[in-house]
Amino acid sequence: MIARRNFLIIASAALAAPSGSYADPLAPDMVFHDPDAPALGHPQGDVTLVEFFDYQCPYCKRNHPVVEEVMAQDPGLRLVMKDWPVFGPVSRRASQLVLGAHEGGGYETALNALMATQARLSNQQVDKALKDAGIQVGAAERNYENASKKIDALLVRNDTQATGLGFFGTPGFVAGRTLYPGALDRKALMAAIQSARSGR
Amino acid sequence: MYLKTVLRWISCLRPMKHRHSLLAILCGLLLLAGAAFGQESAFERLSPKAQPLSPEAAFDVRTEQQGKNLVVTMDIEKGxxxxxxxxxxxxxxTPVARLDATRTQTKQDPNFGQVEIWHDHARVVFGPVTGQVRLVWQGCEEAGLCYPPQSRNLTIDADGLVASLAQAGGRVWVxxxxxxxxxxxxxxxxxxPMVPIVAGMIGAQTSKTSPARGFGLAAIYVLAMALAFSLIGAVAAISGANLQIILQTPWxxxxxxxxxVLLALSSFGVFELSLPQQITARIGKIAPKPGHPARAALLGFSSALIIGPCVTAPLAGALVYIAQSGDLVLGLAALxxxxxxxxxxxxxxxxxGATILPRMGPWAIVVNRSMGVLFLALAIWLCARILSAPMILALWSALFVGLGGAMLGRARLGNALGAxxxxxxxxQAVGAALGADDPLRPLEPLRASRTPEQPSHKEAFRPVASLADYHSALATGQPTLLYVTADWCTSCRSIDRHVLSDPLIKDALKDWQTLMLDVSQINPERxxxxxxxxxxxxxTMIFTQGGQNERLLGEISLRDMQAQLKTAHASQ
Incomplete structure (x- = not known):
């Protein structure tokens, strides 16, 4: 009974899904080149690394300096950080604020500011970390509200992709056609990129 | 998986149906073919060995309802x-309170501060709660992966027998x-005790009673009894008052x-023979004639008081159900x-009874008189709930002496029985004078004063003074048995004699601290x-061991008690 009701809800949601380019979020093009997902590194890089992450996930944060370093040393790398807030409302709001900051051009600063925080976050700690990095929280909030439809749809899509691809949790990396669950050290990350580059 | 495939097929098909219907069909076919070959995605996963476990495999979360609490047991994979x-x-x-939880480990991470976590195994007790609840848990893999919250919706049954029966098979089943x-x-x-009442009701008739009429009278009696029984129970449950308080008040x-006593006198023919006409007529109205349907109903209604104080598991279950759920109709129907x-x-x-019991001649009178004696015996039995034990022995003495006196000199059998x-x-009279408290062992005080025996079970049970007293006893961690008893509780007497005095039980209880809550006299504290x-x-017996408790209710048999102590021992 419940299963059928869920099916109907899911089915109707699928039927009502926006048409056009967002048709299949699991298509490789949507995973690597979602038009609404901000990208870092070389915009036209020859290889794209995708990371599903959460601002409160300890392994994502511990792993982030490695990701930044690899990106800095690889001019051909394009990086797409996909917000997958799994640690509750604070994480969700943090993602919304950073994507809001992106609308105003402060994406990388905001992202790195929150990735550098320690452990669990409260809303206040999120605001303080952003403010300390020079982000105007009020402006980011307004930007998010103005673009909330687009941003929230992106978050839903990220979630659909992460679960649809079969990731059990954060972090999860995609390079080429291969899925890498869990944190990756420098060597493993470079190997994954190398493997994607060689067309596997 | 099938659902996912269908949805993807739908989402693939729909946007293109006007412009590229051929493409859409191709797309659908491809997806179906993909599903047929088990290809879920354009991406490939690492080998299962290099994969973290699924959250279901990593965390084995089990739940068990204990009363109105939910016990959550979590087995956590290594790593x-x-x-x-x-x-x-x-x-x-709204969050439900945690009553108990396995101690956490503090995970100190120089980069991420400290978090409280569980490894390996954890047990958490939430409660009290009933109805729909949602359990949420979240964890990580040490090697570097954090799972999204996992959740499960559960229904905590209203505590007890009625609710679980209703859940199993609906109201009719209850x-x-x-x-x-x-x-x-x-x-x-x-x-x-109700058997002689009914027998007396049928047998004490002067006119001939057909089996149908006997059955009818008994049916009226039973209906009235059941009705009164359910009403008393419902009133007790709703008012929150204790059934015993209602039924044990002296009035x-x-x-x-x-x-x-009135019925006894009526059986003795007192109203017909010796009293003046006026009084006879008046009392005759109060105590309807034997065999009258009204008398059957009155007797049945008042007999409910006899079974009312006998606490049994179903009775307790129904009372608790009415009190907790407020579902009066089902509670009443169950009672x-x-x-x-x-x-x-x-x-x-x-x-x-109507066919067996004689109705004519001298035997009818004998039956009638015997019923009178039975009624008096019942009256004394009821008195035991409010009078001291030696007083009861004195009353028994009076009854037997009176009976003996009446029987002497009436044929040989009468002489023998009378003697x-x-x-x-x-x-019984001697027992009463000695202060004995058990009509079946009136001379017990004589024996006890001569040979100081091993302490009886009653002395082994320490009376608890208050709730705080009980809780501090539980806090010692020793297995604890609390026995709720009362002087007027007939089932308790049977438990005392046949269960608690059994050497095997005494031995099994050696390691237990045994406490007693005597509710013979109810006061606010109790x-x-x-x-x-x-x-x-x-x-009622409450066995507490290792933070879990189980209870036995009602007429507890030797076997029940042995089984209970055996399972308690096994879980130790």
Missing amino acids: YYLYSDRLSLTSDG ILAFFGFGLALSLTPCVL AVGTMVALF FALGLGQGMPLLAVGLF IALVIGCT QTMMDALGVVGPP
Whole structure:
């Protein structure tokens, strides 16, 4: 009974899904080149690394300096950080604020500011970390509200992709056609990129 | 998987259906073909060995309802952990309190501060709560992966028998089950005293009674009894008052005693022979003539008081259900069915009693008089709830001496029986004078004073003074048995004699601290304790061990007690 009701809800949601380019979020093009997902590194890089992450996930944060370093040393790398807030409302709001900051051009600063925080976050700690990095929280909030439809749809899509691809949790990396669950050290990350580059 | 495939097919098909219908069909076919070959995605996963476990495999979360609490047991794979602060149980979005939890480990991480986590195994008790709840947990793999919150929706049944029966098979099933329970209980000491009442009602008729009429009278009696039984129970449950308080007040017992004495006198023919016409007529109205349907109804209604104080598991279950759920209709119906079940053997007495018992000649008078004696015996039995034990022995003495005196000089059999009754009566009198408290062992004080025996079970049970006293006893961690008992509780006497004095039981209880809550006299302190412990009445035994408790209710048999102590021992 419940299963059928869920099916109907899911089915109707699928039927009502926006048409056009967002048709299949699991298509490789949507995973690597979602038009609404901000990208870092070389915009036209020859290889794209995708990371599903959460601002409160300890392994994502511990792993982030490695990701930044690899990106800095690889001019051909394009990086797409996909917000997958799994640690509750604070994480969700943090993602919304950073994507809001992106609308105003402060994406990388905001992202790195929150990735550098320690452990669990409260809303206040999120605001303080952003403010300390020079982000105007009020402006980011307004930007998010103005673009909330687009941003929230992106978050839903990220979630659909992460679960649809079969990731059990954060972090999860995609390079080429291969899925890498869990944190990756420098060597493993470079190997994954190398493997994607060689067309596997 | 099939659902996912279908959805993807739909989402693939729909946007293109106008412009590229051929492409859409191709797309659908491709997807179906993909599904057929088990290709879920354009991406490939690492080998399962290099993969973290699925959250279901990493965290084996089991739940068990204990009363109104939910016990959550989590077995955590090696290399994985659960966050203590991300385990929650909510009811309508409101968090449910944690009553107990396995101690957490502090995960100190120089980069991420400290979090409280569980490795390996954890057990958390939430409660109290009923209805729909949502359990949420979240954890990580040590090697570097954090799972999204996992959740499960659960229904915590309203505590107890009725709710679980209703859940299993609906209301009709509850009523049928309670009727069955009643049947099973109908031959316990709680119900047996009603057999002579019904027999007397049928047998004491002067005119000829057909089996049909006997059955009819018994049916009226049983219906009235079941009705009163359910009404008393419902009132008790709704008002939150204890059933014992209602049934053990001196005026309630006094009314019953007076009624039985009136019936006895009526059986002795007092109203027909020796009293002036006016008084006879008046009392005759109060105590309807034998065989009258009104008398059957009146007797049945008041007999409910006899079975009322016998606490049994179904009775307690129904009372708790009414009090907790407020579902009066089902609670009442369950109690009514229980009463009917308990009354079933009485219908047999009505049906066959009418044919077996003589109605004419001197034997009819003998039967009638015997019923009178039985009514008096019942009156004394009821008095035991409010009078001291030696007083009861004195009353028994009076009854037997009177009976003996009346029988002497009436044929040989009468002489013999009369002499026996006289001896019993005198023994009871001696017992009363010695201050004995058990009519079946009137001379116990003589023996006890000569040979100081090993302490009886009653001395081994320490009376608890208050709830705080009980809790501090539990805090010692020693296995604890709390026995709720009362002087007027007939089932308790049977437990004392046949269960607690058994050497095997005594031995099994050696390592237990045994406590007693005597509710013979109810005071606010004891009432508070009973409410707090959810005890409907005596006899109730609460076995507490290792933070878990189990209870036995009602006529506890030697086998029940052995089984209980055996399982308790096994879990130790």
